[in-house]
Amino acid sequence: MKIIKHIFDGDFGCEESNNKKPTVSLTLIDEAGNESYIAVEDEWLTNNGLNIGDTWPEEEQI
Structure with a gap:
């Protein structure tokens, strides 16, 4: 199980x-x-509905 630790908007302004x-x-x-x-x-x-602190879905759910 993996948790979302950080979200970075790398496309900001583009x-x-x-x-x-x-x-x-x-x-x-x-x-x-x-x-x-x-x-x-x-x-x-x-x-x-995913955000920081949420559990990342397993690969078969993506």
Whole structure:
């Protein structure tokens, strides 16, 4: 199980410069304290109601 530790809006100010959807970078942390990083569409994160402190869904749920 991984928890969302940090959300970074890496596309800030660039949303209108191309046709891609805005993305955010996440720092995830597991039970052992190991960190991993992932980028997802901001809209997907919002639609799934995920925020800092929430449990990251298992891969089969994504």
